[in-house]
Amino acid sequence: MNLPAVLSLLLVVSTVQAFQYTELAQFIDSHQEEYVETLRDWVAIESDSSNVMRRKDLHRMMELVAQKLRLMGGTVELVDIGEQELPDGQTLLLPKVVTAQFGTDVNKHTVCVYGHVDVQPAKLEDGWATDPYNLTDINGHLYGRGASDNKAPVLAWIHAVGAYQALNMELPVNVKFVIEDCGWLSRRPALTYGTRGNCYFFAEVEGPKQDLHSGVYGGTVIEPMTDLIGILDTLISPSGKILIPGIREAVAPLSDEEWKMYQDIQFDVEDYKNKIGVSQLMYSNKVDLLAHRWRYPTVTIHGIEGAFSDPGTKTVIPSKVTAKFSIRQVPDMDPAMVEKQVTDYLHSVFAKRKSPNKLKVTMVIGAKPWLADTQHPLYEAGKIAIKRVFDMDADLIREGGTIPIARTFQDVLGKSLIMMPIGGFDDGMHSQNEKMSRHNYIEGTKLFISYLDEVSQIQKTSV
Amino acid sequence: MNLPAVLSLLLVVSTVQAFQYTELAQFIDSHQEEYVETLRDWVAIESDSSNVMRRKDLHRMMELVAQKLRLMGGTVELVDIGEQELPDGQTLLLPKVVTAQFGTDVNKHTVCVYGHVDVQPAKLEDGWATDPYNLTDINGHLYGRGASDNKAPVLAWIHAVGAYQALNMELPVNVKFVIEDCGWLSRRPALTYGTRGNCYFFAEVEGPKQDLHSGVYGGTVIEPMTDLIGILDTLISPSGKILIPGIREAVAPLSDEEWKMYQDIQFDVEDYKNKIGVSQLMYSNKVDLLAHRWRYPTVTIHGIEGAFSDPGTKTVIPSKVTAKFSIRQVPDMDPAMVEKQVTDYLHSVFAKRKSPNKLKVTMVIGAKPWLADTQHPLYEAGKIAIKRVFDMDADLIREGGTIPIARTFQDVLGKSLIMMPIGGFDDGMHSQNEKMSRHNYIEGTKLFISYLDEVSQIQKTSV
Known part of the structure; x- marks a missing residue:
């Protein structure tokens, strides 16, 4: 649904005219x-x-x-x-x-x-x-x-x-x-x-046939939310390292020309930090920051559908929860390969939990x-x-x-x-x-x- | 806000009358x-x-x-x-x-x-x-x-x-x-x-001053959602073991009388499984199931406020996310002690992440x-x-x-x-x-x- 800037030229001689x-x-x-x-x-x-x-x-x-x-x-x-x-x-x-x-x-x-x-x-x-x-x-x-x-x-x-x-x-x-x-x-x-591409995933864990009262059922049911949190926690390390095997290996190495180009760009790290409103960024120098915005992949967990997300308190065991996360794509990653890497990896970490719940991983957007x-x-x-x-x-x-x-x-x-x-x-x-x-x-x-x-x-x- | 059954008696002699x-x-x-x-x-x-x-x-x-x-x-x-x-x-x-x-x-x-x-x-x-x-x-x-x-x-x-x-x-x-x-x-x-009591917690992780576009900022920001998932994943094991130090130790041991009483109760494990709609429960026998419903504590993660929870896709880095989870209380747990155990534990696992984001843990309900x-x-x-x-x-x-x-x-x-x-x-x-x-x-x-x-x-x- 994103329809962005593209400019294509018909290869004809232009009519030069006075420009007012x-x-x-x-x-x-x-x-x-x-x-x-x-x-x-x-x-x-x-x-x-x-x-x-x-x-x-x-x-x-x-x-x-x-x-x-x-x-x-x-x-x-x-x-x-x-x-x-x-x-x-x-x-x-x-x-x-x-x-x-x-x-x-x-x-x-x-x-x-x-x-x-x-x-x-x-x-x-x-x-x-x-x-x-x-x-x-x-x-x-x-x-x-x-x-x-x-x-x-x-x-x-x-x-x-x-x-x-x-x-x-x-x-x-x-x-x-x-x-x-x-x-x-x-x-x-x-x-x-x-631009970076984007592979957007839904990871759905389904358990009981409907939401349950956590007081009445808690302790006897293997809760889908616990399973989902468990597998989401295996995607990326606290220092920003993507843990899905194969993802980082596919990325084109940073060239000297790129490094030099980034170095010359007008970009104030302090301004950037203040604008976002954080005391510390994932990297402290300009080139690392620009490179990780533009030419390295990253994982973001956007949220969870099906769990309790309103203000207040609700003592519910959600029966089906769907995490939304995405991985930004850069050369030379291939979305079809990423889909397989992510799906295989999540199923393998989920299998280790020995949960009776069902995991479904779907790539809903795969943009290069x-x-x-x-x-x-x-x-x-x-x-x-x-x-x-x-x-x-x-x-x-x-x-x-x-x-x-x-x-x-x-x-x-x-x-x-x-x-x-x-x-x-x-x-x-x-x-x-x-x-x-x-x-x-x-x-x-x-x-x-x-x-x-x-x-x-x-x-x-x-x- | 829960006002349940309670019956108190004035200690006077009753007037017996014919009951029609x-x-x-x-x-x-x-x-x-x-x-x-x-x-x-x-x-x-x-x-x-x-x-x-x-x-x-x-x-x-x-x-x-x-x-x-x-x-x-x-x-x-x-x-x-x-x-x-x-x-x-x-x-x-x-x-x-x-x-x-x-x-x-x-x-x-x-x-x-x-x-x-x-x-x-x-x-x-x-x-x-x-x-x-x-x-x-x-x-x-x-x-x-x-x-x-x-x-x-x-x-x-x-x-x-x-x-x-x-x-x-x-x-x-x-x-x-x-x-x-x-x-x-x-x-x-x-x-x-x-009845079991309940300690209901909010764990809020706050980072950037507002939500960010995950494409534009992803890779440079230490994301609150990643931090929150990381600490939630340390609360309970896949097999239902509460990992917060001190919680399990406070629970009164199961007596032989209790075991016998549970054994005599009309409770069909297969019915229970079918009613919930799962192929496997946390425990397979009646006494374990009843005991874990009634007289052992458990942790349920109810959901996350502030993240993307609607249907569809949204490429957002949520700036402030609040997990809602609760721990069911049984004799001889003490809510004030549980509050301290949970708060200390989450702050300690959060500290290991070395994140610049701010964690705030609040117990909003503490019911015995x-x-x-x-x-x-x-x-x-x-x-x-x-x-x-x-x-x-x-x-x-x-x-x-x-x-x-x-x-x-x-x-x-x-x-x-x-x-x-x-x-x-x-x-x-x-x-x-x-x-x-x-x-x-x-x-x-x-x-x-x-x-x-x-x-x-x-x-x-x-x-």
């Missing part, structure tokens, strides 16, 4: 309030794709996107991509994919922008300071679930195209929609050239990592666009998170791809109090305008 | 539908005391009980017992306690009935076949949260008094309200002479076990009443669960106490699809009527 950046940038500045209002409407829709109960909102969200693009004169399609099968065997209609095309001039490059408008789960009681679905402006920061990930970046691309249209300027390239997904590493604008060539003309175009709008050099960064479609697009289409984030480094994607600053939203729109022009100037021979 | 059991039993049979409707009204109120958001429903529930007892002519008080302090420092009004008195004749014994009308949490999506707050009759079983634990038993006591009133018969004893809490062990009616003399006149009265209504001998059983006020009453008032359950052995208290059978509800009402009469015949000298 100042007029476009002024137009954008003067329409800031309107842009914020549109973002408010989009954030108000709880398009949480991980919750099947919210599927109707997701359909409504996709319809809203399609409508906006239709009103701008795009050739819009809502593509049916079929059904999804739920763990209980039921099927559910997947949200349609919106495609839109602006311009079909074969003499121009075509920029294809991908992004997503679904969001992560969010509830006020998770610890949000504001209603996550009511966009709230606090000192120029626009708080709301999906603001940064990924509704504002999607809108920024739409506004970029809209600005050309409103000023009756010809688009320098053909643009195909939809979207984009990542953030800057620091206050310096960034271009992203790699992605890595691009930072010398590619697309990246050169991005660097120039950033220099123009922000008057700064871009950081070349990787992303610890996963944007599965990036790798898929590169593999399937054979086209080149760039990620051009506009989210801030402190936007809180996937966590409470997610926000997008007005600055990044508006300047980001200008960056996209500028980038479209830069791409139009790339020569056919060089891509 | 048949008329009373017929009256009860002919009012079955009305009794079920009242239970339906009570079950409809989500009086979940563990959820502070439901406090209003709990107040409403207590008001409904008071009103019912007032309409019957009881002297009713709603006693304010003050406020409760929440973990965040806020205070919240505790639900009032309802007291009611029927009769003040100093020549009669006084039976004091205690019970509770608050319930355990329940949601349809926990796996209920029916709406937990809409009492549903399926083949004579009345499904609903709180049906068995403890609303129907409370109503049965009220109906017992009401039947005497409706037939213009004098109550053989004075009755003080409210109530009762436990179930039979088999299809044979039972008297309960002991309770044990009565089965030869006491109250138990003799109970045995006779059971024989009359069910034409069977009572099982003398203990209860693995906890009824904290039982012990408190015995200690504070110095009065004798009996527990006379009417819930069925398969009622599913605290779990999904809780129910009370019509049979137990109606025959239980008759049992209480019969018991009140038996108590009136106990001589002053014998109690």
Whole structure:
């Protein structure tokens, strides 16, 4: 459901035309309030794709996107991509994919922008300071679930195209929609050239046929929760070492060039620590930290479904508990191999417990990592666009998170791809109090305008 | 919040009067539908005391009980017992306690009935076949949260008094309200002479100041969830051995008399296994099973608050996670000692991890076990009443669960106490699809009527 930034080029000679950046940038500045209002409407829709109960909102969200693009004169399609099968065997209609095309001039490059408008789960009681679905402006920061990930970046691309249209300027390239997904590493604008993949697992331990009273049955039943805690505790050591045999061995070694590149990146360890709010990180130096964010795998245990998770006390023996954990993928790990390694390992540690309960391990997401060539003309175009709008050099960064479609697009289409984030480094994607600053939203729109022009100037021979 | 069965006697000579059991039993049979409707009204109120958001429903529930007892002519008080302090420092009004008195004749014994009308949490999506707050009759079983634990038993006591009133018969004893809490062990009616206590713990591990995206931060942060899983895994072995130093050593050894008593109890291990739906229990023979339900401590991990517990996938590093687990108390354990043993132990295993995260261990409930003399006149009265209504001998059983006020009453008032359950052995208290059978509800009402009469015949000298 994550539809991220991908840019593919038709290999045609571009039509070079005069680029009126100042007029476009002024137009954008003067329409800031309107842009914020549109973002408010989009954030108000709880398009949480991980919750099947919210599927109707997701359909409504996709319809809203399609409508906006239709009103701008795009050739819009809502593509049916079929059904999804739920763990209980039921099927559910997947949200349609919106495609839109602006311009079909074969003499121009075509920029294809991908992004997503679904969001992560969010509830006020998770610890949000504001209603996550009511966009709230606090000192120029626009708080709301999906603001940064990924509704504002999607809108920024739409506004970029809209600005050309409103000023009756010809688009320098053909643009195909939809979207984009990542953030800057620091206050310096960034271009992203790699992401980690992700293998997301469910480990379900099932015992009694229903939940039991812990006073009445405790002591006679082999409790699924105890079994589950026992096997989860074998995944990773306190010092961050992955204990599943074979995982670490597959990882490409850190090269001297990489080490040097990480060393040169603007990244303040103390800032990072303060921002997260911890007194100590897993590693104390910059290169180790960046390397473990971007190019080493890690295991995170996200939570347990089926156990008692509400406030208060409940004396229950949960009958079926499902742990959710994921392993970030990096070159040269292979998700199919990881699935087997994890499944075999957990079954072997579970067998040692001699429990009558049943263990089921399922890999529900298996997304490969992605890595691009930072010398590619697309990246050169991005660097120039950033220099123009922000008057700064871009950081070349990787992303610890996963944007599965990036790798898929590169593999399937054979086209080149760039990620051009506009989210801030402190936007809180996937966590409470997610926000997008007005600055990044508006300047980001200008960056996209500028980038479209830069791409139009790339020569056919060089891509 | 658990207000269970307690019966205290004023030590006066009883007024013996003719007991018209048949008329009373017929009256009860002919009012079955009305009794079920009242239970339906009570079950409809989500009086979940563990959820502070439901406090209003709990107040409403207590008001409904008071009103019912007032309409019957009881002297009713709603006693304010003050406020409760929440973990965040806020205070919240505790639900009032309802007291009611029927009769003040100093020549009669006084039976004091205690019970509770608050319930355990329940949601349809926990796996209920029916709406937990809409009492549903399926083949004579009345499904609903709180049906068995403890609303129907409370109503049965009220109906017992009401039947005497409706037939213009004098109550053989004075009755003080409210109530009762436990179930039979088999299809044979039972008297309960002991309960385990319960020490309920919160173990909170706090790290980053807010939830983090596991892709973006995973690998650099020492995750609270990993720490929590690590320390939970040190509480109990796969074979059920409690690993916290000092706990097992405090437990009174199993006597030969106990062994013999357990051996004689009607309890079918295969039935028990089938009812729970497991292929193997922690122990395979009857005495071990009963002993580990009733007279040995155990550890149950109930769940984790603050982690991702919904269906679907979420790539979050939870910033603060709180495990809920409890240890059942038996003679001669001491909750204050257990609190220290658990706290010290968890801090010591946590220290070995060298984590920068903060661990906080809190004992939020510390309830002692309770044990009565089965030869006491109250138990003799109970045995006779059971024989009359069910034409069977009572099982003398203990209860693995906890009824904290039982012990408190015995200690504070110095009065004798009996527990006379009417819930069925398969009622599913605290779990999904809780129910009370019509049979137990109606025959239980008759049992209480019969018991009140038996108590009136106990001589002053014998109690």
